[in-house]
Every structure is written in C-alpha cells, then in structure tokens.
Amino acid sequence: MRDVAIIGVGMNKWGELWESSLRDIFTEAALLAIEDAEVDHIDSMYIGCMSSGLFVGQEHLSSLLTDYLGMGPIPATRVESACSSGGLALRTGLIDVASGMNDIVLVGGVEKMTDVSVHGATFALSTAADQEYEVYHGVTFPGLYALMARAHMHRYGTTRKQLAQVAVKNHYHGSMNPLAQYPQKITAEEVIESVMVADPLRILDCSPITDGAAAVILAPLDLAKKISKKPVVKIIGSGHATDTIALHSRKDLTEIKSTERAAKIAYEMASKSPEEIHLAEVHDCFTIAEICVIEALGFAEKGKGGPATEHGMTTLGGKIPVNTSGGLKSKGHPVGATGVAQAIEITKQLRGEAGERQVKNAKVGLTQNMGGSGGSSIVHIMEVV
Amino acid sequence: MRDVAIIGVGMNKWGELWESSLRDIFTEAALLAIEDAEVDHIDSMYIGCMSSGLFVGQEHLSSLLTDYLGMGPIPATRVESACSSGGLALRTGLIDVASGMNDIVLVGGVEKMTDVSVHGATFALSTAADQEYEVYHGVTFPGLYALMARAHMHRYGTTRKQLAQVAVKNHYHGSMNPLAQYPQKITAEEVIESVMVADPLRILDCSPITDGAAAVILAPLDLAKKISKKPVVKIIGSGHATDTIALHSRKDLTEIKSTERAAKIAYEMASKSPEEIHLAEVHDCFTIAEICVIEALGFAEKGKGGPATEHGMTTLGGKIPVNTSGGLKSKGHPVGATGVAQAIEITKQLRGEAGERQVKNAKVGLTQNMGGSGGSSIVHIMEVV
Numbered sequence: 001m002r003d004v005a006i007i008g009v010g011m012n013k014w015g016e017l018w019e020s021s022l023r024d025i026f027t028e029a030a031l032l033a034i035e036d037a038e039v040d041h042i043d044s045m046y047i048g049c050m051s052s053g054l055f056v057g058q059e060h061l062s063s064l065l066t067d068y069l070g071m072g073p074i075p076a077t078r079v080e081s082a083c084s085s086g087g088l089a090l091r092t093g094l095i096d097v098a099s100g101m102n103d104i105v106l107v108g109g110v111e112k113m114t115d116v117s118v119h120g121a122t123f124a125l126s127t128a129a130d131q132e133y134e135v136y137h138g139v140t141f142p143g144l145y146a147l148m149a150r151a152h153m154h155r156y157g158t159t160r161k162q163l164a165q166v167a168v169k170n171h172y173h174g175s176m177n178p179l180a181q182y183p184q185k186i187t188a189e190e191v192i193e194s195v196m197v198a199d200p201l202r203i204l205d206c207s208p209i210t211d212g213a214a215a216v217i218l219a220p221l222d223l224a225k226k227i228s229k230k231p232v233v234k235i236i237g238s239g240h241a242t243d244t245i246a247l248h249s250r251k252d253l254t255e256i257k258s259t260e261r262a263a264k265i266a267y268e269m270a271s272k273s274p275e276e277i278h279l280a281e282v283h284d285c286f287t288i289a290e291i292c293v294i295e296a297l298g299f300a301e302k303g304k305g306g307p308a309t310e311h312g313m314t315t316l317g318g319k320i321p322v323n324t325s326g327g328l329k330s331k332g333h334p335v336g337a338t339g340v341a342q343a344i345e346i347t348k349q350l351r352g353e354a355g356e357r358q359v360k361n362a363k364v365g366l367t368q369n370m371g372g373s374g375g376s377s378i379v380h381i382m383e384v385v
Numbered sequence: 386m387r388d389v390a391i392i393g394v395g396m397n398k399w400g401e402l403w404e405s406s407l408r409d410i411f412t413e414a415a416l417l418a419i420e421d422a423e424v425d426h427i428d429s430m431y432i433g434c435m436s437s438g439l440f441v442g443q444e445h446l447s448s449l450l451t452d453y454l455g456m457g458p459i460p461a462t463r464v465e466s467a468c469s470s471g472g473l474a475l476r477t478g479l480i481d482v483a484s485g486m487n488d489i490v491l492v493g494g495v496e497k498m499t500d501v502s503v504h505g506a507t508f509a510l511s512t513a514a515d516q517e518y519e520v521y522h523g524v525t526f527p528g529l530y531a532l533m534a535r536a537h538m539h540r541y542g543t544t545r546k547q548l549a550q551v552a553v554k555n556h557y558h559g560s561m562n563p564l565a566q567y568p569q570k571i572t573a574e575e576v577i578e579s580v581m582v583a584d585p586l587r588i589l590d591c592s593p594i595t596d597g598a599a600a601v602i603l604a605p606l607d608l609a610k611k612i613s614k615k616p617v618v619k620i621i622g623s624g625h626a627t628d629t630i631a632l633h634s635r636k637d638l639t640e641i642k643s644t645e646r647a648a649k650i651a652y653e654m655a656s657k658s659p660e661e662i663h664l665a666e667v668h669d670c671f672t673i674a675e676i677c678v679i680e681a682l683g684f685a686e687k688g689k690g691g692p693a694t695e696h697g698m699t700t701l702g703g704k705i706p707v708n709t710s711g712g713l714k715s716k717g718h719p720v721g722a723t724g725v726a727q728a729i730e731i732t733k734q735l736r737g738e739a740g741e742r743q744v745k746n747a748k749v750g751l752t753q754n755m756g757g758s759g760g761s762s763i764v765h766i767m768e769v770v
Contacts, residue, residue, distance in 0.1 A: 063760030
C-alpha cells in the first residue's frame, strides 16, 4: 500500500443554511479544499452522507455532486455508515489512493438536515438504530445515550457536573472557531438547568441539527511532498470496526467496543500509543459519548473519563486537548460531514493554522467518528511530516 | 495493485418477499456465498444499497448486517450510487483487496422494495434523478427513459417491435433461471399490447419492483488459486464514470456517456476489445436502456442496437448473449443487489454452472450497471483462469 497524505482542506460556516441546498454547501466546501490544495484536477471522489434520501429526497450524490462541482465524468462513491459516514469516506478514499487506483482524491462529507422533506430529523436520525427492535418501540438517540449515561453514572460514579463539563469545554473551544454553528460559551449551571430531553441528558448535552459540508484532498505521500506548498499531513493509522446495532445486544452499556477495536488497529498501524497523541477530535454527539470515547481511546482509564474531563485533561492547555474545533456539540453535527471536519481540524492544528485555539507543538493527532450508539467506529491517526 | 478474483457467489430467489425483512434476505445470500467459497472467515464487507432509508426506514446497514451475519466486529461499508450501488460495491471491494488492506472480502447488494414505509417505491426510485430540477416537476423514471426511447426511435428508426424484443429475449433467458422473479416467457405482441406507462414504454418494457439480495466473495488471485476448489474468476477490468444527473443537461439523449467511458477504462485495463467479450449482463431497467447500452459497450454500432437485438445477436446462441440471467426485466431489479447479481451470472457462466442457459466456451464476461438515467456507470470484465 502507498502512503497517503492530506494536502488540502475546506469547510464552510455551519448552521441552519436555509438559503443553500445540499449541492450548494457541498460544492462550496469542495472548492475551498481544491483551492487550499492548489490542485488543477481530481481523479476520484468519495462522499460521506448519512440520509439525503430522508432529509432532502435525493440519493445518487455521486452523479449530482460531480455534476455540480464540474468534475464529471470522474468516478464518485457515496458511502454511508450513519454518523460515521464522513470518517468512512476518509477511509475509503485512503484505500483508493493507497491501492494505486487513483492519485488526487477528494473526500467530502455533507448533510442538509434543516429542510426535512417528509419525516422529521429525529426520524431520519433514528434510522441509525435498529429499526425493527429499537425505533419501532419508540426509542430515539437521546434515549439510547441517556441509558448509556445512567449506566456510566451508576457503575463509575460519573456526575451530572462532569457530563456538563464536556459541553462547557467544547463550547469554550468552539468560541474560538469562526465556522462553528454555536460559538457561544456556556456554563455548567446553564447545561444542568437547560430543558430535559431524556433523563439525565438535557438540551445542552446534545449536539445540534446542522447543515454543513467539509472536504479534504488526499494524495500519495511522495506526490504530496512534491506538490504541496503547506506542511504535509500523513495518515499513519486507520482503523474501522463494527458492533451490534442495537444497544440491548451489548454486554456493557458503558463501553464503545467498536471504538476500542478501531483504535487498537489504528494505533498498531501507526506504531503509536495513546500517550503519543497530542490532540484528538472525537464524536461528542452527546456529552456522555465523549466520556465513553476518551476511555475507549485509552486517554483515560475505564470509568475515569468524567473526572479527567472535570480536571481539565481534555481542555486546550491540558494533557490531551479533545475537540479543539468545538466538537459536534458547538461546531455542529451535519452527520455525513462530521468525520471529514474532524480531519480538517487535525490538519489545521498539525499545520499550525488553528489560530487562538492552536495546540502547542502538535505533531500527531487522532480522529474518532462513530455511527449510531457505537454500531460502527472509524479512527484515524495523522502526523505532520 | 494486487490481482483480485471471485471465489464464491450466493443469491436467493427474488420476488415479493413479504415474509422476510431486509436483514433476512441479505443474510441468506451472504451465507450462500460464504458456503460456495468455503471460507471460514471474512475480513471486510461492502454493501450496495440504494435507499433503505426510504424503503424500510433503516440506514447504518454496515452495523446491522455484520451484526445479523454474525461477522461483527469486521469493518463494513455501505455504498450508494442509485441503481448502480451493487456494481459500486463490487468496485470498492475490489479496490480494498487490490490495496492489500484486506484479503477475504464479502461484496453484497440488497434492496427491500415492497415494504415501503412512507413514500411509494416510485418516489424512492425518483431520488436517483435530480430532485430539484426533474422530480420536483413531476418526472419519474419511466418518463425519463420514454424520452430516451422517443429520441432513439426518431434519430435511428428504432421500432416498437425492437424494444419489445429486448423484453422477449430477457424473459426467454429468465425462463431458464430458477431464481428469477418473473420466469414467464412473453411474446412481442404481449409487450406491445400491455398497459401504457409512459409512451412508448409499456408495463412489459419496465423492470419490476423486487425484494432481493446477492453476494460474492473476493480474494487476492494468488490466495484464490490456493484455496478455491472451483474455477477462479479473475476481475481483469474495472471502469467507473459519472455523467450529469439530469437528462436535460445531456447533449444527446440516445447516448449513455458514463457507460461509454467506464467501458473504455475497463477494456483498456483488461486489454480486451468488445469482440473479445463472450457474454454480458447489462442494465435493462427499461427495454430502451439495453439498446443504448449495447451500443455504448461497442457490441453494436451507434443506432444499430435495435436491429442487432431483433436479429438475435444478443440472444443465447447469438454472437454475444446479453442478460442470460433474465436481466433486470425478468430476474427482477432490487436496485442495490442488481450489480452484484450481474457478477454472479458471469461467474456461473465462466465456471460452466449455468445449466440450460449456459453459453458455450464462455471465458470472458462483462457486467454493466448504471444509476438513474445514466448519471453513473460501472463496468467490470472477468475472465476464468
């Protein structure tokens, strides 16, 4: 397999983009990435999108988006793995370049969530869970993550305030990201007093509904070194794993096994340990998710994710800053785009372009993106070369 | 890139499978393929599915189907490119094995179309067209292909009877396929007198709504030769291309440019010309589609697809039998599964396992799968080694 690097990144301002359609927001992000990479062509394209069928009545994004980007007739592939669709697009694009099939590959992610055509957004998102055994009985994602939160609190003594601290930290980070949907700083009291969604999770524990897109350009490392005018970010590890789709099939509600396994594969491929990671972007769809995930990634011991967050380990300036972009919580969560945007934040940090929220001496970063209640996870490790 | 071969195939009887859910029919086909390949594990999985979100309210098939197949935690990827999702799954699986990332890869396709949850099947299928500029104005696929048929008849003198002959031939072939949804032989008169759908296309010009799944097992060629007890089918060419999603953006309604380009790439990679192909499975979603496609593939001159069909060139026993499986028309068209089922028919023919419908001395076969009105196409060429 050939070594692969990221040579360009592009992302638009996320939010409720009522004046733009799916094709508009994707094209904008893709053109920004092409401009950043300073390439004059692309050879193939991978698009992460969870449910454009339910959100805007449009499938066949491969044809639509190459068409509107003016890139037809290049091959294009849309991949879907619920909220990890963006991370999966990065991985399939990586495999394409690594195989030698294509050289300059655009990996994009997109979701247009605020123009819901028929179903509500909650129904569209619920299709990431088990339709026959979970959704049919009325459960939606806040409920599933609430079960995980209650189990974690019961077993490990994780507190309401520790959950809130994830949101406080990520909004603090997001306040330094001009592209974030909700760049407002918030306090733990505001989280704890916000409206209840699914006990113990309140509205400020939940990531928002967002329109947004993100894109990166991949190239073989050798070519990247020749053509890139910016620091080249090599992808040194890639792990991908699945778990049962339904939460009720898991032995332990507090563990994200698919992330543990994907991380193990990525660490081995990269020859890195958790201690050698300088910063990470992880899947904080709900505050409890970030606590479980930093444990699954080995940044905190099992059951210690809450105290680690409370004591600042994952805050900018701490031992391992997590979600310096603002994460899903503050930056927004257009589900298909999230995994690609994580790679953008790590690239910007490793290039030293993160401005106010720059992590000092960041050389190695990690992204973790997951689908559903952890039914799929994708982990990448990147190093500036 | 490593050479890649097909070492196992599996498909269930297609039809209106009201007693089975999406997960049931996929698992059945996948287990048949695993049994046929006689492998004791798989390393990763690719799933072609167009719109399980709209058809059954379920995305995240990567997690669901590894779970129900008992294959978690292996990595799994769902790909979508409308009706070419199955062909795309084959191509992404091929790239995965070629890259060296994984060895034994299951490529499956599935669609459950008769349990439509909210929208009708016609709406779900229409999401393969341009939602904003075609579907919004009321056009659906029979209408789009009717425009192509009228243009072909006007420019080249293609006749109503020649269109009918595509259906007659494919139902004749399908009558020898025990897994076909509609294995009844039909006559040209029956086609021409069947109920009108979109002038000039009648119901017997249209492929049906189908529940079905299909799966193949891929392996690196070297490993395949060691472990396979059956003739090994090497994938010697793979081409993938896109075109404008909307028909109104094309210069010529009679040409499938994405197929022309995908075929050119596949022929070059395989070092084969159209004359060296012994049989083909092509995308006859409507009768006119097969006529345009055999021209795009170089089996007939431009404009001569109608007469070539009428004179038996593509019938079993003719110069190049097309759709010996019965094609989409008779075998059925569960959209995500179709491209994978095409690879199954070619594999069975090249192995000499096609029974009554066996093409004599078949050594090289081709599959052509397309999305929408030709917005995406995927062509593969296979040779028995």
